Amino acid sequence: MDYKLYYWDLPFRGVFIEMLLQDVGASYQRLDASEIYPDKCLTIQNPGMAPPYLYDYGIRKTIAQMPAILMHLAHKYDYLPKRAETHTLALKTILDCNDVLMEITNYNGMQMWEKARWDAFRYGRLPDWMQIFENTGLAHGLHDGKGFLLGSTISVADIATTALFGTMMYAFPQLENDVQENAPAIAGLCRRIESRAVIAPFLEQQRAKYGRGYCGGQIERSLRKVMDE
Ligand SMILES: N[C@@H](CCC(=O)N[C@@H](CS)C(=O)NCC(=O)O)C(=O)O
Known part of the structure; x- marks a missing residue:
């Protein structure tokens, strides 16, 4: 172990x-x-x-x-880019992911979402975040059908990006179009990473266990409520 x-x-x-x-x-x-x-x-x-x-x-x-x-x-496990700049960008990508998690849960559930503030986030900062990931990928050769976020090989940044947007799209199918429209290459990356040999059966098993559960608690209920309103 x-x-x-x-x-x-x-x-x-x-x-x-x-x-x-x-x-x-x-x-x-x-x-x-x-x-x-x-x-x-x-x-x-x-x-x-x-x-x-x-x-x-x-x-x-x-x-x-x-x-x-x-x-x-x-x-x-050698899942970091070699060049100093892309190495730093891998950390930056993980930190961006953690910021998005914090923002989508209204600062880890400090306050519940209400519709007007959710809509301002969904059509304001959230698409900006998606475009940040998209532009990072495009600048490093990511295409709709191939490539990785920071170059020609997989890194921790691809895993983190997919754990963020792949999980978000699965938990909230309403957000699939948002990702597809604002970050089509990222949507494609998520599909490719999610279908990797060991990741696909892992996600299948996890999704059988947790269903569309996301962050849990009152904040997940509040998120689902404002999304359906
Ligand atoms: N910045 C921390 C955040 C940790 C965090 O907020 N954890 C949540 C679950 S994802 C929790 O259980 N929080 C309870 C608490 O903060 O008291 C990280 O990235 O690991």
Whole structure:
């Protein structure tokens, strides 16, 4: 066993880590976040505020913060671009993904969505985010039918981008057109990454288990409500 992943029974931030673990062929056990959070989150080595947590048997330590966990794994399994600029852009892409997760959940559920504010986000910042990913891909040779976000080989940035938009489109089919219109090459990238040999059966199994569940809780209910209004 290589890792233990502590997260809730949801895709949201956990799917980023699981898709990477799957693609690199690492073995891991998934445990409920409540095993660490909140009672032990200050006393573990490398304390961290909130799930996800990844325990790495190799270093016998835990890492928190989804972007840090992805960087840790990407270094280890050579899923980072070589050039300094694209290496930095891989981190920037993961941070962009985490910002979108925060924004779509109204700052991790601090306040529930209401229709006017949701619409302003859906037709304002959300398409801007989509175009940021699209333009990054196009600048590095991504086409509708081929290529990767930061060049000719897969990197952690492709996994993160797909964990973001692929999961979003699956959980909220209403948003499929938004991605297709604002970021057609990204929509194609998501389809290609989601159909990779180990990722496809993993997602099939995960989606059988969680259905269209996304981030859970009251904030997911509020998101679904404003989207249907
Ligand atoms: N910036 C952290 C965010 C962690 C976070 O917000 N985790 C959520 C679940 S995705 C949670 O359980 N939060 C509980 C809390 O913050 O107390 C990361 O990227 O890992």
